[in-house]
Amino acid sequence: NAGVTQTPKFQVLKTGQSMTLQCAQDMNHNSMYWYRQDPGMGLRLIYYSASEGTTDKGEVPNGYNVSRLNKREFSLRLESAAPSQTSVYFCASVGTGVHEQYFGPGTRLTVT
């Protein structure tokens, strides 16, 4: 049982490049989330998926897109990276009747 996994762990992009951050969970959770964490800003919700087949915007969705590929996988795409997207990205999931959101290990992204 790996919990929530994220790939890659680290990434450096040039401005304008694109990339997809991958997230998968093996806990049969319905809901999945993407957050970004900047120094002094706490965690801010980018997008979430309440269940397979649905996605919704969070607090800071601009510049991102998501895909809920199946119940296990939820990916985050940066179409044209900007330095303002330099951050640590966390994926999380939660199951029905469970209180805890489980977090992945994070992806540290730098955009130059």
Add this chain to the structure above:
Amino acid sequence: QKEVEQNSGPLSVPEGAIASLNCTYSDRGSQSFFWYRQYSGKSPELIMFIYSNGDKEDGRFTAQLNKASQYVSLLIRDSQPSDSATYLCAVRRSGSARQLTFGSGTQLTVLP
């Protein structure tokens, strides 16, 4: 006004003392309240959650909730150096897809 506010700290306490962490929230419709601990470079992990007014104890940790005053606190008794971390307060609003709104975190250092 931020939805969830925490004193950013840093907060320093001597080993064995009580550490008190505070959090206020703006949405009176908030239903559930969470405290996460995050070690440097790691992902957040849940310490406690509370949804009823009053105190909830788990080992050395006590969460306190006062919905009338819109605050939630975390007390850590007999603080240990291993408790040194950033503590994140999170709030779940009513009717939400179980998404959380996080405060910016309080950095705690326990001095040996």
